Every structure is written in structure tokens, then in C-alpha cells.
Amino acid sequence: MTATIELESVPFIQKFKLIASDNKTEFIIDEKILNQSAVLKEMMEIQDKSDTEITIPLNQISAECLGNVIKFCKHYEDSEPYLPPIGPTACLSRPSQSHWDMVFLKSLSSKQLFDIINAANFLNISRLIDAGCFRLGYMTENRTVEEIRRIFQESGDFSAVEEEQIRNEPLWN
């Protein structure tokens, strides 16, 4: 009886090993971080949890990107579960530029930002998807088309005819 009580009082911490696309870089995370990803959480619910450390290969996510994703999730490991803003006033929930999320994402290059949003979308981490999209929104608002193209290193893939058509549209905005 005493032994049982002792066993129950020791918290069992499940660890997960995430392996990046290079098959070398590994990240050990706990359940609090893993649960922020709806896909991984769902996967683990149907997984046998007898092992103390479960290995999850993530072939689509680079080591650098996975590191950034984990850094973001670690910041929110003790926070309440995230509820994405919905409804007509959803845009009111946009975080300010000085919010931690925005500062963190601002420190990333355009490519890193796209990678982290794609990774968040792949792993279904709602908070990171929304934060990334808000950050991209800040990057595009009040910019000219040329500026947007420059920021995203985008040359435009319209044909000459399509470019001409767009140019001929009534100029009002």
C-alpha cells in the first residue's frame, strides 16, 4: 500500500523525441509542448505510451524550423489552451507589434517565417498559424505591390497579357 502511494506521488513525465528532416537533429520535448500541436496530440492519443520516450520523425520540417517552432511552443507551455478568434470581430484580436509573438516572428527572415507557418500548418499549431499570419499581415499592409514583391522576393508569375490586363483596370485604390 505504501509503495503504491509513493509511486503515485512521483509524476510520470512523458518525453518525446522529434527528429528533423536531416535525420540527425533531435529535440526532446515534453507533453505540454507536444499538446500544442493538434496533429501530434491526436497521434499520441492512439499511440502506445508504455515507452518513456517516443520518437517522432518529422521529415518535412528542417532542424532550424523545428527549433523555432519548439521555441515558440515552449513560451506557451504553461498557458491556457489557445482558442482561435472566430466571428465577425476576429480581426480585433490582432496582437500589437510589441507582443511577444510578433517580436519573435520579426526576428525571423522571410523564408524562416514562411517555413514556420508551413510547419505550424502541417503540425496544426493554431496559435503559431495565427501569429504567423498576423505577422505576414503586418508585413503587407499599406505596402505597394512592388514593395510586397520585394519583401517576399516574388517576381510575379503573370504573363505579359495578364500584366497588361491588370494594368488596364480602373485605377482607384
Next chain:
Amino acid sequence: MPSLSVKSIVNLITAGTKSVDRAIQSTRRGSNKIRPKKSSVADVKIKPSKVTIPLPDECWNLICDNLSSFDQIKLRRVNKQLHGIVEKRLESQIYLDIVKCDTDEILLDEQNQKIIRVYDFHKHRKNNVLLHMSQRNTALIVDDRWSSRDVYCTFGAIQFFSKYAHCITMDVQIAELLIVGCSTLKLSRWHSFECYVNAVGMIAGDELHMKLSKSPPSKSALFSNAKEITIRALITDLSHLSRIPDYSVAVEALFDSNKIELFRINIIDNSTQCRSELGSNVRLIRRPHKHLHIFKKWLNTNELREKYVQQYS
């Protein structure tokens, strides 16, 4: 001159579409469009990118949700992917409301600031034009002291949104502007005429006309997909209707008579307020039905038959 209050305008803009929006919201609630459905890692695939902005459409849609209407429209010009995404959003804009009122009242009034936040009006960077886009509804508001540039901007915006709109509601001044835009007359010249009409006052201005003899070359209808058009007019503003035939523009330039299901004139009776402003001079204003008669002749209401409706409020 009495005018519609800001609150009533916002109500007019959103009325009728609320239920549609609510239905859309309810279908979205609980399932975020980006988030994949219950699936394993193997089922989830990142879309291969054709361009250097490798984000799935769902992410761009979420980004667009938080951008101003003007920024969204600008994104169309960046690349094909964004063009397709924004175009799809625009295609759902089947309600178009065009209002002429005091934009300062909307922008500055402290109480109405709440309305702006909720309905999300965005001001044009150069002109006194506000734009609001929700899931189904586009609202365009132009300042009642419009400049020549505002007039051009408004007409350009209407031309842009016209192909998407199925139900259009506009103030009578806007209806006149649209017909002038389709005519051979320069908008800047018409704007000067409009300023003159306003300057001479309601009574003398009621009889002023600028007739054009030259008709514009026939083009496809401005509102080519319109099923329902409503023109909103104060009883004292009906002279705008009687000026419409002056510009030698055929009714086919406005809408396709085969597609239209309802053409409504909504007349708002402000004669009591007018009487207090003009006193005994109110009798000098042409009787409303005379203006309407000229307009109805141009509109060819005999052919529209039950599709033409005259509503008083």
C-alpha cells in the same frame, strides 16, 4: 438638408445580409478553415509552391481576413496565387451598397468609432472614400462634400465591384454619377456642374439640366450580374433622377434587362423637415412625381412591368 444618420446607414448596409453572414459564421464556428480535419501526419501535405511565396491558400485567406479591403485588392497584383485567392473572395461579394454621406461623421464621432471597429471601414489613402468588405457585403461610402478626385475614385471603385454585385443599393446621387460615368461627359465637368447646382440652392437647382446629345458607344452593362437594384432617394433629391436621361445613356448600360429581377426606387419622405427649412418656398420645388415620371420613361418601366417597384418610407 436633412440626411440619413450614420447609424441608419450602417443599419441599411448590414440589413438583409446579417442573416447570411450569421449562417456563414455558424458554419465556420468550431472548425477553423486552416486546421486540417482529423487526420494523421501522413495525410497532411504541404502544397507544392509554384512561386517563391510558399504558403497554402488557407493561410493567405487568414492573412486576408486581417487586412484592409484596399490591401486585399492590392494583393491581387502580386502573383497568380494571390490573384486567385482574392478573386474568389471578391466573387462572394454579392451585395454592394454605395452611400453618399458625411464620412467625417463616421470617422470622428466617438460613439460611432465602435461601429467602425465592428464593421471595419477602411479609408482610402488619398480620397474621402470608405470601404467595408464582409463575407458577402461590400459597402462604399463617399463624402457628401466630394471632390473631383473622390468622384473619379468612387466611379472606379464601382466599376471594379460591379461585376461581382448581384444586389446593389445606392443613393440617388450615385446613380446619377454612374450614368455620367457611362456617358461621353467628363466626370470632372459633371462635378463642376453638380457643385453649381448645389450652390444655387434646392429650388433653382431643381430645374437645372446639362443635356448631352452624343451617346456613348454601346458596351456591356455596368452591373452585368445585377438581379436587384435599389435607388435610395430623399424626396428633395429626386431631381437627380430626372437628370439621368439628360446624359444620353441607354438603360442597358446600367443593367442587363434579361437578368434583372427587381428595380426598386426607395423614396424617403423628408418633406416635413424640408418645410421647416424652406418655409413657404417649399411649394416651388417640383412635385416628386414629375421627376419620377421622367426617370420612369427613361427606365422603360412598361417593359420592366412588375419588376419595377416604388417604395415609400
